[in-house]
Amino acid sequence: MQRLNLTGAALLAALVVSLLALLAAFLLSMAAASRHLERAMIAQSQLAAVSRIEALVAEGASRAEVEGAARQYRASIDAELRLLEADPAAIAAQREEGAEADRLVRLALAGGPRDRLIASADAISRREQGEAAGVAAAMTGMRTRTTILASILAGFAISAALAGSVALTRANRRLAGEVEARTADLRAIDASRRLFFAKASHELRTPVTVMRGEAEVSLADPGASIADLRAALSHVVANADFLGHRIEELLGLSSAADGRLHLDRAPIDLVALVAATGDAATAFAHSSEVRLALAAPSAPLEILGDARWLGQALLAVLDNGVKFSPIGGTLSLSVGEADGQAAIEIVDQGAGVMPADLPRLFDAYYQAGEGRMRGGTGLGLALARWVVEQHGGAIRAANDPAGGCRIAISLPLAPFSPQARAA
CATH class of the missing domain: 3.30.565.10 (Histidine kinase-like ATPase, C-terminal domain)
Incomplete structure (x- = not known):
């Protein structure tokens, strides 16, 4: 029974750990998905910012408008840099993107040939599209991994629950069997004790009846001889000894069963x-x-x-x-x-x-x-x-x-x- 209890406790602990791991996996996945989604939105805003800068230059907008669009573009690059994890390659690529953004802004403000501005804008657009595609692929891979992890943990949790249910069922059956066996033992003990008290009362009554009978016969016969009286008294003493033996047996065995007999x-x-x-x-x-x-x-x-x-x-x-x-x-x-x-x-x-x-x-x-x-x-x-x-x-x-x-x-x-x- 103790082994079944330990098994049930271990299975319950495994189930709890599985559920906690599943919850932690989902929380981490949601955090990663949030970062990837924010990067995707930033990439879209950067594409829009590059297109706006290119359009402002084409329209002959003022320097202040171009600088305003450039500041927004640069701010989005810095925001994306803060989202990156401790990945040196990704950070270096983002800093290179910042340097390209600075070159684009300088070309836009310099008012030089538009072909260089267009080429730089196209290069930045392709980079941002590549980043967006990479983020989408990362989100797809993360979703796949999360699904696999969730399936594994869910399967483990279900297995632990089923095993715990089986162990609990076995423990309940064994406990029911032990209770039934103990109940049967108690019934047998109760029946034995009832029989014992019935037999003990009869056993103790017999010598008492003999002693009383011997005494009454002797007292009823005024002409009884000394030899007859001595014989009657010897029977009384013998039955008294027998009665004492029986009482000693009862007390001795009761003390032995309780562990008190020294x-x-x-x-x-x-x-x-x-x-x-x-x-x-x-x-x-x-x-x-x-x-x-x-x-x-x-x-x-x-x-x-x-x-x-x-x-x-x-x-x-x-x-x-x-x-x-x-x-x-x-x-x-x-x-x-x-x-x-x-x-x-x-x-x-x-x-x-x-x-x-x-x-x-x-x-x-x-x-x-x-x-x-x-x-x-x-x-x-x-x-x-x-x-x-x-x-x-x-x-x-x-x-x-x-x-x-x-x-x-x-x-x-x-x-x-x-x-x-x-x-």
Whole structure:
């Protein structure tokens, strides 16, 4: 779009320059034509002056009348000399014409033989006729050149106008296309946000309803045992944790989209972080009758990153795994080192993901068909991808050959860690 704007501006500038050049050419041509016309008129007046001097001599007019006619003749020669441009040859010719005029006047005043006067007058008349013919030829040539120049400039101006029109049409079409695409994007975003708010309200209402139900059942049974009350409270705590995770996802992804989410960089023992995150998810998994199995090495794995947000990303993936695990199933969580990087895997025993849904599984607001049936906001995995990528890592999803979905996360090891030095 910027290139089209620059092209349009250049074509408009070319059009303006062409019009200004055309105007300047016409003004110069008019000035030159005015000078040539004035010279032609002066040449006619000089012919008339020569004829008058010759006639006055033939009629025997007084010296004063002849001198008056001679002064007019000389004045016209001086006026023509002032019209000449800086052309040495033309100026020299005009001065020679002045000298011939002086000789003619002297012959007229001397009263000598008329044949010399007539010969001088004829010579001057032929010169003036030649000048008049030269002026006419110059005007004809100037008119031809002006016509050619005007045609060229007019053609250039028309070409520039047509090119500008074409560029403007293309720019308008492209702008219309961009506006239409932006409008479609806004509509898609609006639809996604509407879906998100609907899903978020359902997702947040579910744990609240469970917590309220557990509390109401416990309060309604005056004979409830301590074990029953503790079990109810554990369900309340697990769902409260789940609710807190969802709120953190919403706030985190919103801050990430606005560029306000700040990640700290500090050495982290990834093995300890994964174990702590697994413990935090155990209660919710237990309330959903899912067993969480952790496999981790005894040696630490050091990375650089933000422990809080990495933990939140892992919780989002674990919550997703719990949601898709069958009752009585096992959600496997493992951490280790592979190919010189820290590796985390979360594998559920659910039905897996349709191959067409795998590439979009980490997109915000996107949910596969199974996810839509089980509820959710479609934000947890999007937040996990954002956090992992901010740490220089990668997150991938694939269907496990044994069944279920496998989420694999790779993170770079800290440069000063033993594993990094060994790699």
